[in-house]
Amino acid sequence: MSTLTTERPTTPVQQASRPLARWVPVALLVAALVVALLLRAVLGGGPIATATMAAVVYVVLTYVVSRAREGSRRAVDRTVTAAVTIAFLLALLPLTSLLWTVTTRGAARFDVDFFALTMRNIVGEGGGARHAIIGTLQITGLATLISVPIGLLTAIYLVEYGRGRLARAVTFLVDVMTGIPSIVAGLFAYALFALLYGPGVRFGLGGAVALAVLMTPVVVRASEEMLKLVPAELREASYALGVPKWRTILKVVLPVAAAGIATGTTLAIARVIGETAPLLLIAGYTSSLNLDPNSGRMATLPVYAFYSFTQPGVPPQAGIDRAWTAALVLILIVLVLNLVARLISRFFAPKGAR
Amino acid sequence: MSTPNPTSGLRPRITPPVQGRRGSSPARLGDRVFSGLSTGSGVLILVVLAAVALFLVSESLPALTAAREDVIGGEGFLRYLGPLVFGTLLAAVLALLFAVPLSIGIALFISHYAPRRLARTLGYVVDLLAAIPSVVYGIWGALVLAPYLVPTYRWLSDNLGFLPLFAGPASSTGRTILTAGLVLSVMILPIMSAINREVFLQTPKLHEEASLALGATRWEMIRMTVLPYARSGIVSGAMLGLGRALGETIAVLLVLSASGAVTVNLIGQANPSTIPANIAAQFPEASGLDVNVLVATGLVLFAITFAVNFAARAVLARRADFDGAAG
Numbered sequence: 001m002s003t004l005t006t007e008r009p010t011t012p013v014q015q016a017s018r019p020l021a022r023w024v025p026v027a028l029l030v031a032a033l034v035v036a037l038l039l040r041a042v043l044g045g046g047p048i049a050t051a052t053m054a055a056v057v058y059v060v061l062t063y064v065v066s067r068a069r070e071g072s073r074r075a076v077d078r079t080v081t082a083a084v085t086i087a088f089l090l091a092l093l094p095l096t097s098l099l100w101t102v103t104t105r106g107a108a109r110f111d112v113d114f115f116a117l118t119m120r121n122i123v124g125e126g127g128g129a130r131h132a133i134i135g136t137l138q139i140t141g142l143a144t145l146i147s148v149p150i151g152l153l154t155a156i157y158l159v160e161y162g163r164g165r166l167a168r169a170v171t172f173l174v175d176v177m178t179g180i181p182s183i184v185a186g187l188f189a190y191a192l193f194a195l196l197y198g199p200g201v202r203f204g205l206g207g208a209v210a211l212a213v214l215m216t217p218v219v220v221r222a223s224e225e226m227l228k229l230v231p232a233e234l235r236e237a238s239y240a241l242g243v244p245k246w247r248t249i250l251k252v253v254l255p256v257a258a259a260g261i262a263t264g265t266t267l268a269i270a271r272v273i274g275e276t277a278p279l280l281l282i283a284g285y286t287s288s289l290n291l292d293p294n295s296g297r298m299a300t301l302p303v304y305a306f307y308s309f310t311q312p313g314v315p316p317q318a319g320i321d322r323a324w325t326a327a328l329v330l331i332l333i334v335l336v337l338n339l340v341a342r343l344i345s346r347f348f349a350p351k352g353a354r
Numbered sequence: 355m356s357t358p359n360p361t362s363g364l365r366p367r368i369t370p371p372v373q374g375r376r377g378s379s380p381a382r383l384g385d386r387v388f389s390g391l392s393t394g395s396g397v398l399i400l401v402v403l404a405a406v407a408l409f410l411v412s413e414s415l416p417a418l419t420a421a422r423e424d425v426i427g428g429e430g431f432l433r434y435l436g437p438l439v440f441g442t443l444l445a446a447v448l449a450l451l452f453a454v455p456l457s458i459g460i461a462l463f464i465s466h467y468a469p470r471r472l473a474r475t476l477g478y479v480v481d482l483l484a485a486i487p488s489v490v491y492g493i494w495g496a497l498v499l500a501p502y503l504v505p506t507y508r509w510l511s512d513n514l515g516f517l518p519l520f521a522g523p524a525s526s527t528g529r530t531i532l533t534a535g536l537v538l539s540v541m542i543l544p545i546m547s548a549i550n551r552e553v554f555l556q557t558p559k560l561h562e563e564a565s566l567a568l569g570a571t572r573w574e575m576i577r578m579t580v581l582p583y584a585r586s587g588i589v590s591g592a593m594l595g596l597g598r599a600l601g602e603t604i605a606v607l608l609v610l611s612a613s614g615a616v617t618v619n620l621i622g623q624a625n626p627s628t629i630p631a632n633i634a635a636q637f638p639e640a641s642g643l644d645v646n647v648l649v650a651t652g653l654v655l656f657a658i659t660f661a662v663n664f665a666a667r668a669v670l671a672r673r674a675d676f677d678g679a680a681g
Contacts, residue, residue: 046502077571084467087459088476091547094540095483098494153395161389162396170396173403179594179663180406180656181601183630187652191409199645213402220399246388274487277603277630281637302489306604309493320497327490334485 020069025078028065032058048093055086099331106328109321114329119287119299125318129326131289132304135204138293139283139300140273142208143215148265150212151219158220159227160249177217185213186278193282204293207283207300211272218271222264226257259348263341270337274330276302301330406656414650416643425647426636435651437616441531441626442655445606446599448535448620453542454592460543461550466576477551484544492608495537500528500609507532507621521619529611532620534628537609538602542595549594553587554580586669593666597659603630629655 036054059082067075117128154174158167189210193201230253238248254261284297285307305326312319422430460480464473504526511522561579570578612627612635627635633648640648 048502073571073574077573080573080576081467084459084463087456088463088468091456091460091480091483091540091543094499095479097498098486098490101494101498102490150395150398153392154399157389157392157396161392166393166396170399173399175667176660176663177399177403179597179601179659181603181630181659183601183603183633184406184410184652184656184659187413187633187649188406188409191413191649192405194413194645195409200641213406216399216402244382244385246384249388270485274489276487276489277634280604280634284638302487302604305489305493306608309496309608323493327487327493330487330490334487335482338482338485 019074020066024065025062028061029058032061055082058082059086102324102327102331105321105324107325109325110328114322114325118289119304120289122287123313124315127318127322129299129301129304129322129329131286132299132301132326133329134289134291135283135298136273136301138291139204139207139211139279139298140269142205142293143211143272144265144269146208146212147216147219147268151216151268152223152261154216154220155223155227156249158224160245160253174217174220177213178221180213182210182214182275183277183281185210186281188213189278189282202282202284202297203295204283204290204298207279207298208293210278210282211275214275214278215268215272218268219265222268223257223261226260226264227253229260230256259344262348263345266337266341266344270334270341273337274302274334276306279303280306301326301333305330410649410653410656414646414653417646417650420643420646424643426644431647431650434647435654437614437626438629438632438651439654439658440616441612442600442628442630442658444618444626445531445534445538445610445628446596448532449538449542449599450592450596452536452539453546453595454588456539457543457546457550457591457595458588460547461554462576462580464547465551465554466572466580477548480544480547482544483540484548488541488602488605489608491537491541492605495533495605495609496529499537500530500533502528503533503536504528510621518618519620522622524621525611525623527611529609529625530621531610531625534606534610534625535620537605538599541602541605542598545598546591546595549591550584550588553584553591556587557583586672590666590669593662593669597662597666600659600662601630601655603634607631607634 032054035057036050039053040050059079062082063075063079066078113126114128115133116130117126118131119127119129120131154170158170161167162170189206190201192209193203193206234252234256235248238252239245243251279300280303283300283303285303286297286299290296290298305323308319308323308326312323417425417431420431422428425431425434427434464476464480468476504524507522507524507528507530510520511524514520515522557580561583562575565575565579566572606628607630610625610627610631611623612631613624614627615624616626617624629651633652636644637648
């Protein structure tokens, strides 16, 4: 053992002996900003170009200064830290831009009329999305009614009953279903109902079926995870009391997992409520209110936003304003659903489950 | 296949109490009904997927067997399909090109750089990107991002025009395949950075601490312990993102001004379309054989995404078998 001490690595210690002072990175950042602003004054360019310039200058400055003072290893380390932070800020850029534009431009038509009127007999200004909002609620509700029982029972099968080849096949196919592109789900619903009702079929229930195809695997995955978290001791205790398996699942396992399953289902709804492509194919669009999902085209909020944007009417600005407001309402719905999901998991989670 | 049954791998299965001798008591009946129902649901999933494949095939058969001049474009199905496949792959690959490095950076920032308390919140913020509906991305991309990129495209074609990628002339609307790829990359960032974050966090703490104790800087620690450990996770995350990007419809449709051209010029007026965007654009007004042709392109899309997702899952599964880092 004593021979090891003779070959002590010396370089890291030497390099670390002269670390940069705390204030140096801040000073470099200020310097980079100044350089970028000067360049902007000379060359012009938008705020994002300036920020990019500042980021590049900062990375280069950091590397040069740190290398001169601390050596190349620390210089690389500092450069990577800067690059990683910049990557994160870069990801926030589209998010803030998107939320900002949707909020500001969507506010123009975010009024009572938007929720009270339909697009019936409206070409230019005015009108609303009442028919589309009701259609979205109906179709998503129907999709939930289809996919939650199937998804939940499949999860119960996989966790409590499934073994052997069938269970493996189902697990695999649920994975496959997760990856189905939404437009293919729409084509499937169309192909299915075209066989039943003839070509060119468009109706709300078809949209619900397409959404259910997209939603079921999400429900299965979420419920499966939650059921697996239920401690085996609870099942054992129930069996020891002579309770049959199905009552154990209904009265012991499901109540414990209920909060998690509700959270997963809410997130699944949030995922499909903004789907446009399948509804464009099978539910179509109409400018009037249609309350019957069994017949006739049915408007939904995403498709409404799509058509308001692509066929804005005359004058076009009114249609584009409606598209932004529809986008705003969609984002609000999705955010509320996400919030509800988090609240469910926070307040109804079983005590001591994790 | 070291774990033959993935669902029971975590804990030993418990047998419920035996109810009486024969299966006649109400409890047994309940058990049979319940297990039948849940097994039936599992089988239903099988049936639905089989039905998806079957109906898609049966609806696309007329397109595959039709005479060449009857298919849209009049040159046969494969000629119609080719440019679309090209455009789909091009847009998705562009999206990956931006999203892979960015998602690794984001994931590293959240898992190893950000203060612990901040990291959770930042994770939620990135997940928020996933919650935004694609039609909103589409409108934003077409009205905000595309006009914003026009000067950049003009600059690219002026200064880098000798590259075929930026040959120009630059699009005056900015609604090019490159813009579509950028929007797609924003859309697949959340799933990719979520997966990367998970695998980065799974790196054994002892490896990291050992490397730091040997005098490694933080980057050297990441390069020598975290990244090698996470490599397969990064690959499969990228492939799942690729699957998403291939199937994305409305955002591409709204952002891209497609002409069906086959070109590698990323910033020009003429852009290839993608399979899903083409279906969504043509389907509402299509009738007769055109519908079958569109369904057939959808079937091809299904096959491509299936292959990509399958490969991604296989990589993940092998990783789980290999180092026991399941989950």
